[in-house]
Amino acid sequence: MNDAHAAPGDDIAVRIREFGRFWALRMGLVRSRVFGTSYSLAETRALIEIHLRRHLSQGDLRRELNLEPSVMSRMVQKLQGQGLVTVATSPDDGRQRMLALTDRGEETAELIGQRVIADIKQAIEGLSEGDARHLADLLENAQRLIEGTEARTPxxxxxxxxxxxxxxxxxxxxxxxxxxxxxxxxxxxxxxxxxxxxxxxxxxxxxxxxxxxxxxxxxxxxxxxxxxxxxxxxxxxxxxxxxxxxxxxxxxxxxxxxxxxxxxxxxxxxxxxxxxxxxxxxxxxxxxxxxxxxxxxxxxxxxxxxxxxxxxxxx
Known part of the structure; x- marks a missing residue:
């Protein structure tokens, strides 16, 4: 067997799980409302994704957040009812519902983004600048490995x-x-x-x-x-x-x-x-x-x- 493609052992999965638990607790992601807002983690992610990607369909956002269709529909209805999100039919495909932020939604997404950055800086404030940069490099490398993009990096x-x-x-x-x-x-x-x-x-x-x-x-x-x-x-x-x-x-x-x-x-x-x-x-x-x-x-x-x-x- 080629070790490079062997399935990871339980010990590796446990180590990754432990980091996930640690970071979720460190960032307060286990609370029902996160980043000092009245929104859940999924709702803040949705607002940030729509803010960053602009032309985003509800289907694409659902796949990005890995949510069930019914859960996605209820969340969009809630955000729409709060005046944060608008929903329109795509001019290119009548089956697609395109999402956009209202002015209030843009302000809310920007505020969430600022609070996320502030919370991350607070979480790593005990690190030297060199250690913090090393941590960021390791996390970028982890993302490339999981996404499979590293193999395509020249x-x-x-x-x-x-x-x-x-x-x-x-x-x-x-x-x-x-x-x-x-x-x-x-x-x-x-x-x-x-x-x-x-x-x-x-x-x-x-x-x-x-x-x-x-x-x-x-x-x-x-x-x-x-x-x-x-x-x-x-x-x-x-x-x-x-x-x-x-x-x-x-x-x-x-x-x-x-x-x-x-x-x-x-x-x-x-x-x-x-x-x-x-x-x-x-x-x-x-x-x-x-x-x-x-x-x-x-x-x-x-x-x-x-x-x-x-x-x-x-x-």
Whole structure:
């Protein structure tokens, strides 16, 4: 079975449920009237959705709020009776009832929006700005995962920025310890390689990149100098749940372009011998098996396989 598509266990569902309970209590969403108004949670959501989306049918709103048709009809009648909502037949489809806010409804929706923001700010007021931004990033990522939009988010490759080098050491040490039981000796080797990149890196002859999806780091790759003729790829790493989505290929292609532009004649890649996916990618990009070499970003004594790309050949 492919673990990436396996059904989540009960323990995961319980953890998500616990956060839902916590946040509902924190925001007062279990009360019959919310955000300091005389409206229920469903009614405030309805007013906000109509306010934000303008041309919204009653059917679309019902599906958005996941309400039964009878419940939706009663709620719209109530809001209409309070002078907050108007209902009109769609000029394009006589079966559709289009919803709009009255002036009073617009004022009410804006007031609710302000109170929602105030309540959220109060709920997280104990966090530093950095922690609050981190929380917002995590929640955005959670929304993309649940909606399935993350898979359609384009992958970006960029140069190294603040915090990236620490992330390279941290994530490789953590992930490979979990997957392959590689110990602190391996992690210290990664740290030395990263330190060498900072201290002795050749600005023109060496470079490094980070792969991102929706602002989240998902991979890394370094192109380091061996000698005037040869460069070597180090620290090629992809976050486990992003493997198979083209990040490794994009990072390797960036390394190849850089090495050619820097004037190298050949580019060396060293992989773990039994990693079939890495070998397949290397072959697809034109690398060919070569004499044994050693990678500083792989554990000493591990079974390694070397691949060489002739940068002077056809592209």
């Amino acid at each position: 992958l970006q490759v960029r140069g190294i920025g603040p915090g990236d080098l620490g992330w390279v050491v941290y994530r490789q040490g953590e992930v490979y310890a979990d997957e392959h039981s590689w110990n602190r000796r391996y992690e210290s080797g990664i740290a030395r390689l990263v330190a060498d990149h900072i201290v002795a890196g050749h600005a023109v002859m060496e470079s490094a990149w980070i792969a991102e999806i929706a602002g989240q780091r998902v991979g890394s790759c370094f192109c380091t100098r061996v000698n005037d003729e040869r460069a070597q790829i180090e620290n090629l790493f992809i976050e486990p749940r992003y493997r198979g989505r083209g990040a490794a290929v994009r990072l390797l292609e960036e390394s190849i372009r850089f090495a050619r532009g820097a004037g190298y004649a050949e580019l060396l890649l060293v992989t773990i011998a039994d990693w079939a996916a890495s070998e397949r990618i290397a072959l697809d990009l034109g690398f060919r098996p070569t004499e044994d070499a050693v990678s500083a970003s792989l554990p000493p004594g591990s079974a390694q396989r070397s691949w060489l790309l002739d940068l002077r050949g056809p592209r």
